[in-house]
Amino acid sequence: MELRQLRYFLAIAEHGSFSKAASAVFVAQSALSQQLAQLESELGQPLFQRLPRGVELTAAGRAFHPHALAILRQVEDARQSVTQAEGEAVGKVIFGIPHSISQALALPLLKAVRAALPRVELELTEELTGNLVPQLRTGLLHLAVLFDDGRLDEFRCHPLLDEALLLISPADAPDAPSGPIGLRDALRLPLILPAQPHGVRPIVEAAARQAGLAAPNVVADISSISILRTSLLAGLGHTLLPPMPMQRELERGELRAVPIAPEHLSRRVMLCASRHIPASAATLAVARVVQTLVGELCRDGSWREGRLIAKEQAPFLDMRTEG
Structure with missing residues (x-):
């Protein structure tokens, strides 16, 4: 399995067409088709169903899609970790927020990251809590806000506040x-x-x-x-x-x-990351911004009914892989 095969697979899934995908990744359609055939042969399953106009993912393709996306995102994180400017966080961080937290956190976080981390691209994903968990597990998200229900042991979590x-x-x-x-x-x-x-x-x-x-x-x-x-x-x-x-x-x-x-x-609001996927410098930097920001929002009353769990919170690191 090669990285280019994953890129081609994702391009086909995004565009729903071999010809459009080939144009998007700048390869001949025959080469793209050949690489996809090799990938499908290795997986032992067809990933796309051919339609009169274009293609769509099969059940196997839908199952494979988040893994392919997560692998390429982790590769990009690894590249950023060795090419970033010394002492400055650089790269993209994908952050999951539950619907019920968005009103309190989304806009302040975007502003705070832009001000503090000008070379970090923050992508916010607003989802139901139950949908954020599998995305964080597979690496589709770098960070997520989750609620402590006693079942978050698979993640590295830091308590932010009680609401x-x-x-x-x-x-x-x-x-x-x-x-x-x-x-x-x-x-x-x-x-x-x-x-x-x-x-x-x-x-x-x-x-x-x-x-x-x-x-x-x-x-x-x-x-x-x-x-x-x-x-x-x-x-x-x-x-x-x-x-x-x-x-x-x-x-x-x-x-x-x-x-x-x-x-x-009340519910306890947690900042969570994978235990097994290394966190980039950009991810750690965003995590620190979140901690500081939540403290400010609670202290000035902007986060109504939010109560900090401790006056002095430990930093959200070290998030190296475990086990």
Whole structure:
């Protein structure tokens, strides 16, 4: 298996055509076809299905695609690690952020990295939490923000903050509480929650079990923050979330948020990287920027209901490979 075969495979997958892919990678179509045939022979599976117009990935091709992409990204990281200017982080860092964290972190992080690391290209990927895990595992992501659910041992993780979950309701809902509400009463309300295993759903259900309470009264499973927001504004129910994804609506008075008390629900936000894929200097530099930025956002109140776990946090390194 050769790197050029992986590049050709990815080009064909991207363009859906041998001729367009050949033009994109500057080789003759016959040479590209020959290299793909050798790759398919080595893998023992056809990677593309030929169609009347173009091609599409087979099941084997779809399974192979993220691995090919991850390998080429790691090769580029290795090249950058030996060619970068001394003492300056250079290269591309692909950073995964859950939908419910994006409002708090995405724009401040882009600004902070641009200011502190001018030669680092930061690519943000916004996904459901459950989709970020396999991408981080295979190397499609260099870093990701994940929530500590007790199953992150495969990654190198650093705690960033604890984020309180509030009951968020339409402002004019007749059953919306005006002050703190107990967990039992909150779980009885018609709730709109992300589907398992995404977001806060495992936290809410675990809290109910630990308190010996009935399962939450979920009237809709919605894992999209934008659709969940629309559903709340339409008066279809309540949700249990940190306030940052709904910050604008809360500020405008369209939604209201009250704490869960005395139980207090929260989720721990972690910065994670692979244990087995070496981290580039650019990745480590972005990780340090994230740590500093999260501290600033919590201290000045920009990250509402965010609480730093410790005053002095250890640096997010050493991220060499393990095992």
